[in-house]
Structure formats: C-alpha cells, structure tokens
Amino acid sequence: MDAYEYENLSGRVILVTGGGRGLGAAICEALAQEGAQIAVADINKSTASKVADEITFGGHTAEALVMDVTDERSITKAYDRVVNRFGHLDAIINNAGIDVTIGIREMESSDWHRVIATNLTGPFLVSKHGLAHLCSGGHIVNIASTAARRAWPNASVYHASKWGLMGLTHALHSELRGEGIKVSAVIAGGMRTPFLLDRFPDLDVQLLQDPKNVARTIKFVLTQPPETVIPEIMVLPMKETSWP
Template identity: 85%
Template sequence: MDVDDYEHLSGRVVLVTGGGRGLGAAICETLAREGAQVAVADINKAAAQKVADEIIFCGHTAQAYAMDVNDERAISKVLDSIVNRFGHLDAIVNNAGIDVTVGIRQMETADWHRVIATNLTGPFLVAKHGLSHLCAGGHVINIASTAARRAWPNASAYHASKWGLLGLTHALHAELREEGIKVSAVIAGGMRTPFLLERFPDLDVQLLQDPKNVARAIKFVLTQPPETVIPEIMVLPMKETSWP
C-alpha cells in the first residue's frame, strides 16, 4: 500500500469500545465519515445500536455489538463476529471507561475492582484477544486521560487505572512493534461528555473541549505512514485546568 493510502481510512475496519455515547460515539462518527467501517461496541447494546443507526443513516458503514470488556468470552465472540461481518480487523480503540468519585475511606472494594477491570483489564483483554484478528500493520489505541499524568482527590481508582493503562500502552508498543503492530495512547483532557457532566453538573463547559476534537486526533494517529507510529499524544482544551 502506498504511503498516501494511509492518509484516509477508506475500507479499514475499526472496533471502538464504549462506542455508545460521549467520546466513543464521537470516535465512531468521525472515523466513519473518513471511510472506516466501524464496529460500535458497548455494554449497552441499545446505545451502540443508536450510534450505528445514525452512521448508517448518513451513508456510512457500522455494526453495533453488545460487549462487556470484562467478559473474555463476549470479547472473543464479538471479534469473531466482526471478522465474519467485515472480513478483517485493522484497528482497536479501547475507549470504554468508568469512574467512582469518592474518597478512599468511602470506596467500596467492589467498586475499586470494577473501575480497574473496566479501565485497565478491559483494554488488556481486548488487545490480547484482538491481536490474532488484527491485520498486518494493525493498530491498538488506548484512551488515557490527564489522570495518567497527575492526580486530584477522590479519584484513586480512576488514577490507578489510567496510570496503569498508560504503562500498558508503552509496554505493548515496545513488545509489538517488531511484529508491525502499532500501539498508541491518546491522553484526552476534559471534554463535554456525559462522563464528566453527569458527575460534575456544575463544571464550566467553557473549560472543556468538544469530544470531536479528540476523535480527530485519533484519526490523525491512525493515518500515519507504516514507518511511523505515535506512541503517545495529548489533546487538551485551551483552558484545561487539570494540566499545567
């Protein structure tokens, strides 16, 4: 494939976890507009279906899948279904994430495990099982956060998961680059998404960025020539308050 062919996503099949809303939906819609065939995966099948239907209505290609990133059997089943439906898999975007915003004294052990399972173990499992399906030159993108670079109160599980995800990303980059598999972390600053606004309704939305801006950065990461990989990129709103 010529280098110029990598400047667009036409024909490439991309799996996006947590694709049913927020940043995940923005990623799915942005990549679909660029010609990607998008597998919209979410624990909420109805939300994934709504995003897929909107993409299809706009004349692009998408398929919705119900998938819990903690469930290895479900992950394998969805990956098989994607390859059966589209014929191949080119990229995985590990976007699914949750948070429980309480102090450590109030943090239930079950909630700690749930956050780590979704935000860190989930990307590990999807990448592990996805590798056998990825085409040569495949790409794994993990959505991190400024929470992987600094810390604030009442978010111990979230910080632990995102710092861990960043470490996992760089470890997989080092491990898989010899096989021609690219692995990248996208560190996203605050966005106008339900993930933030439902938990912090008093946030000044003027301090946040449109998730579509982060989605465009993901498209940029995916469209580098074969000889180039971006292991890490940070995308912040101009008035980001969680980064110097």
C-alpha cells in the same frame, strides 16, 4: 500502498469500545466519515445500535456489537461477529471507561475492582484477544486521561487505572512493534461528554473541549505511514485546568 492511502481510512475496519455515547460515539462517527467501517462495541445494546444506525443512515458502514470488556467470552463473541461481518480487523480503540468519585475511606473494594476491571483489565483483554484478528500493520489505540499525568482528591482508583493504562500501552508498544503492530495512547483532557457532565453538572463547559476534537486526533494517529508510530499524544482544551 502510496502516501495517500496511508492518509485516509477508507475500507479499514475499526472496533471502538464504549462506542455508544460520549467520546466513543464521536470517534465512531468521525472515523466513519473518513471511510472506515466501524464496529460499535458497547455494553449497552441500545446505545450501540443508535450510533451504528446514525452512521448507516449517513451513508457509511457500521455494525453494533454488545461487548462487556470485563468478560472474555463477551469479547471473543464480539470479535467473531466483526470477522464474520467484515472479514478482517485493522484497528482497536480501547475507549470504554468508568469512574467512582469517592474518597479512599468510603470506597468499597468492589468499586476498586469494578473500575480497574473496566479501565485497565478491559484494554488488556480486548487487546489480547484482538491480536488474533488484527491485520498486518494493525493498530491499538488506548484512550488515557490527564489523570495519568497528575492526581486530584477522591479519584484514587481512576488515577491508578489510567496510570496503569499508560504502562500497558508503552509495554505493548515495545512488545508488538517488531510484529508491525502499532500501539498508541491518546491522553485526553476534559471533554463535554456525559462521563463528566452527568457526575459534575456544575462544571463550566467553556473549560472543556468538544469530543470531536479528540476524535480528530485519533484519526491523525491512525493515519501515519507504516514507518512511523505515535506512542503517546496529549490533546487538551485551551483552558484545561488539570494539566499542567
């Protein structure tokens, strides 16, 4: 395989969790435009199908999958569908994430467990079961946040989940690199997505970045030659207020 082949995604099969909207949808669309075959995985069937249909109508290849990243049976069934449809798997993008914006005194233990299950246990389970299908030279990309680099009030569980995700990412990088499996974290600053804007409608969108820019960074991470891996990269809006 020559350098050009490493620098494009043509024919690669990539699964994206939380692919039905926001950053996930932007990742699916951006990678499909580069020739990747996309498994759009989301807990919401209708949003996953909408993204997959848009990619297909654009002349590219996508398959919508229902996947609950907190449910091992749901994960393994989704992987079976990917392999049946595409025959192999080249990369996993652990993008699915949720948040509960509330002070620790008001937070229920059920809120804590739900966020940790999605944001931290989810990437663990999706990665664990995905290793059975990843091709040699496969790649796991975990979507982190500036919440893994500093802290602000009323977000303790989100911070805990994203700091934990960074630890998981670097541990898997160390564990799997000897097998030729790459593991990377993309630390994304604030984006113009429903994840933020649905909860904080008064946010100044001029302080946020287009999720397409983060998707472009993920493409960069995925297209390094086999001898090179990017374990961690940060992509921020120019007016980012949360880092540093």
